[in-house]
Amino acid sequence: MTMRFEGSENYVATDDLRVAVNAAITLQRPLLIKGEPGTGKTVLAIEVAKALDTELIEWHVKSTTKASQGLYEYDAVSRLRDGQMGDERATNIENYIKKGKLWEAFESEKRPVLLVDEIDKADIEFPNDLLQELDRMEFYCYELDRTIKAKQRPIIIITSNNEKELPDAFLRRCFFHYIKFPDDLTMREIVEVHYPGIKQKLVKDALQTFYSMRDLPGLKKKPSTSELLDWLKLLMNEDIDLDTLREKNPDKLTPPLHGALLKNEADVQLFERLAFLSRRESRGPAG
Missing domain, CATH: 3.40.50.300 (P-loop containing nucleotide triphosphate hydrolases)
Structure with a gap:
């Protein structure tokens, strides 16, 4: 056979x-x-x-x-x-x-x-x-x-x-x-296999943040699929979506529970620095 x-x-x-x-x-x-x-x-x-x-x-x-x-x-x-x-x-x-x-x-x-x-x-x-x-x-x-x-x-x-x-x-x-790193569609399938019925809004927001992190130039260790799954598990445990978590502290630059994704202090500092610059640009020059 x-x-x-x-x-x-x-x-x-x-x-x-x-x-x-x-x-x-x-x-x-x-x-x-x-x-x-x-x-x-x-x-x-x-x-x-x-x-x-x-x-x-x-x-x-x-x-x-x-x-x-x-x-x-x-x-x-x-x-x-x-x-x-x-x-x-x-x-x-x-x-x-x-x-x-x-x-x-x-x-x-x-x-x-x-x-x-x-x-x-x-x-x-x-x-x-x-x-x-x-x-x-x-x-x-x-x-x-x-x-x-x-x-x-x-x-x-x-x-x-x-x-x-x-x-x-x-x-x-x-x-x-x-094995190429999973694209957005494949990653959604992987997430659904591990967490059937997960809120799609949470998945959408989490993947957007996840892939933007992976695209950061200079990142020492890109977050992997297993780290994304750990992060989602923590977010589900809070039973709150990313937007709500951010609203609790609008000045917080890194995503909540980012320790599941970023594994060394240099990457955390890099992300915070780039997020700060991005936020300052979006607000425009002070009047």
Whole structure:
């Protein structure tokens, strides 16, 4: 049976994203997803696994992660210690082999989704070190003198925040898709999925403020989708729209509860300065 991703109730996938996921599934190539933080790269893998009713195996990459850890790790120190203590476990080397996420995915009875999250956090050689295993769908375990072969190719979704360039040889083996930041219409759909029946006036005013913030030149960290959703949750908790909140303090330059959107003092100061200048211009010169 052909696996196809058509989106899910909890994830608003654009047409081009659905096409990319299904192309990677058909070609049996890793899907490399890029996009700024908050565009739903990691959540995509979770929702693909749910939609296809299959297992999700998550490998969250850190700066210290080595590609070999995705295959397996051999704890020789523990085996030596147990052997010195006369522990019978030491006679079986398999007791000291810790299977990695790639090994888990290879052994799955049903074609799983393997998420390799934030691959660009690791050393530059990390992607190249995985090339052979991803191509051949097998690797050799020296300690067990055994070749571990995939029962079927997992659906591999790899995310990157563009912190560093990935090697060309690695890129050639992937199907690539860049998730654009959601436009106003798509963002409204996302908001409706998370907060069904939300006041449209609140959404309209909030999005206007949100996108104007993102467009500010010089902003260090643009607010993301998840931060918008947090902000809306707080505003709904107040049960007041933005205009009413502003009327309580007409001289307040930053939007209410802006701490959900702006994450450092430099951005808050920048926004306040630009908002102040904008307000002064709108009032015109003093008579």
